Amino acid sequence: MECPANTSSLLETRHLKKYFKVKGGLLHAVDDVNIAIPHNRTLGVVGESGCGKSTLGRTIIRLLDATDGQVLFNGEDILKYGRRKMKAMRRKMQIIFQDPYSSINPRMSVAEIIAEFMIVHNTCSSRTAAFQRAAELMDTVGLARRYANVYPHELDGGRRQRIGIARALSLDPQFIVCDEPVSALDVSIQAQILNLLMDIQEDRGLTYMFITHDLSVVKHISDEIIVMYLGQCVEQAASDELFENPMHPYTKALLSAIPEPDISMRTKEIKIIKGEITSPINPQPGCRFAARCEYAMDICREQTPPLLSPWDLRQEIEKPGGKHFVACHLYTGNGHSE
Template sequence: MSEPLLRVWNLTKQFPIKGGLFGRQAGSVHAVDGVDFNVDRGETLGLVGESGCGKSTTGRCVLRLIEPSSGEIHFEGKNVRRLQASELRALRRDIQIIFQDPYASLNPRMNVGAIVGEALIIHRLTKTRRQFEERVVNLLETVGLRADHMGRYPNEFSGGQRQRIGIARALAVEPKLIICDEPVSALDVSIQAQIINLLEDLQQKFGLAYLFIAHDLSVVEHISRRVAVMYLGRIVETAPARELYTSPKHPYTEALLSAVPIPDPKVKRQRIRLQGEVPSPIHPPSGCHFHTRCPIAQFPLCSSQPPALKQSADGHWVACHLR
C-alpha cells in the first residue's frame, strides 16, 4: 500500500489552566488525548463528535496553528512538528484550512481580490499584476462567484458566498490537503448542500484530500469515504462511511446515529438516550472516557483500563473492551 498523505499518531494537546495570585498552573484541559488517524491522497476523512470533544483542536494541531503537546504528525513523510518557520511556510502551501465562521474568518477591511490573492503574494506565485488578477478571477469563477466580485467587501456577501470566498482563498496555493473545520455548520441547510457539492466537485477536479470536521453526522455521511468518531479527546471508532452508518460498533456511535432523523415516516429508529452530561476535559474519567454514560459498561474493567483501537473488521476499528 502507498504511504498515506497524512499520518497522525498519539497526538495530544493540553491547555494549561492558571489561577491564584501568581498565575501558577492549577490544572490542564485535556483537549486531545492520544489521537491516531491517516488521510490518504484524494480521500475525505470525516471527524465527528459532540461540541468540545477536540475535533477542531486536532485539525489546528495538524497545521500547527496550535502547537501539540506531544505526538507525531507526518505529511508526505515529513515530520511536521520538527519543521522550522521557513519550512512550515512551505508546508502551508500543501495544507490549507477552511474555517467554520465565514463572518469572522474574512478581514472586513480587505476586498475579495486582496483576500483571495493574499497567499499568491506571500508565496510569490504570480509575477505581474495581470497574472495576479487573472488568477484571482479564475479562483472566484471556480467556486461559483463572478469576476466583478473582486472589488467588493465581505459585508456585501451572504454567508454562503463568504464561505465560497474562504474556499477560493484555500485553493489559491494549490494545496494537497484541506482541513475543513465545520465549514457548513453556520449556514442554512439549503446552502449547506451547495457548499458540500462544491467541495466534492473541487475534490474531483483537483485531486484534493479533506479532513472534514463536523458534528452533523448526516453531512459527514455524504462527503466522507471514512469516518472517525471522537469522544472527549479520543477516537473511539473508525470505519468506512457506509459500514459505520449501517453497522456501528461503539456504544457512543450507536447513540449518535440513533439521533439522526430518517426522511421516511415508515422507518422507525429506536432512540438511545445517554445518561448524564459529558464529563469535563479538565478531569476526564479514568479508563474508558465513555464509561460514565455507557449503557453496557462493566466495572471495574471499563473504569480502570483505557481501551485500545482494535480491528473488528476490514478497515473497521473500535476502542471498546466489550465489542
C-alpha cells in the same frame, strides 16, 4: 491507541496530543490520536461540541502547537520544521474555517482576500497576475466576477464561504482541513457547497479532513470516518460500514439521533445518553464515556480501552468492506459483546 501505519497516506498522525493549561491542570483536548489519510480521499471527523475535532485539525496544520506526537506529511514529521520550512509547507496545507465572515478581513475586497496568500508567498510574477489568478478562482468556486470589488459584509453566507474556499485553493494545496464549512449555512446552500468541495477534489486530486457534527453531511462526503469523544478516537471505519454497523455505544447514540424524513420511521428508537460528562481536565484511566454508557462495566472505569479491530481479536478473516476499529471493552475480550 494504535492504528496501523499506512504507507500510501498523504497525511498521518502518530500519538498526537494537544493539552491546554487551565485552572486545575491540563485539559486533554486531543489525546493520543492516530489517523492516516490516503491521497485524494476524505476523512470525516465527527463528535459533539467540545470533543476536540477542530483542535485536532488545527494542530495537524500547526495553527496550534502539538504537546506530543507526530504529524507526517508525505512521510516527514512537520512538527520538527522551523519557521522558514513551515512557511513553505503552508502552500501544501490549508484550512476552510467554520465562520466565513470572522475568518476573512472585512476591510478587504473579495479579490484582495483571494489574492492575499499568493502575494504573501510570491507565487505569482506580479500583483496583476495574482489578481488575475484570483478572478479565475472566483470562476472555479462559482462566484461571479462582478463581486471582485465587493466587501464581505455585502454578501450572504454562501458567497462568503466560497471566498474562503477560493482563498484555500489559491496556493494549490494538496491537503485541506474543512472545519465545519457548512454548519453556519442554510440547508440548500450546504448542499451546493458540499457538491462544490467534492467537484474540486475530483478535479484537483485533493485530500480532505472534513470536520463536522452533522452525521448526514459527513456520510455524503467522506470515504472514512472517525468518531471522537473527549479528545480520543472511539471508532474508525469506512463511511458505509460505520453507518451500517456502528459498534461503540456513543456512535450508536449519535446515529439514532439523525432525523429521518420518513413518517414510517416515527417509531424509531432514539438512544438518549444520560449521565454527566467526564471532565477532560487531568482525566483518570478508563473509558471517558463510561459515566454515560448503559453497558459500562468495572473494567471500563479502570482501564482505557485500546482502538482495535474486533475481528482481528477474534482471529477471523478481515470483514468485507475494510477494517473497523473500536475502542470499547465490549469487544476487547475483557468484557462481553452484545
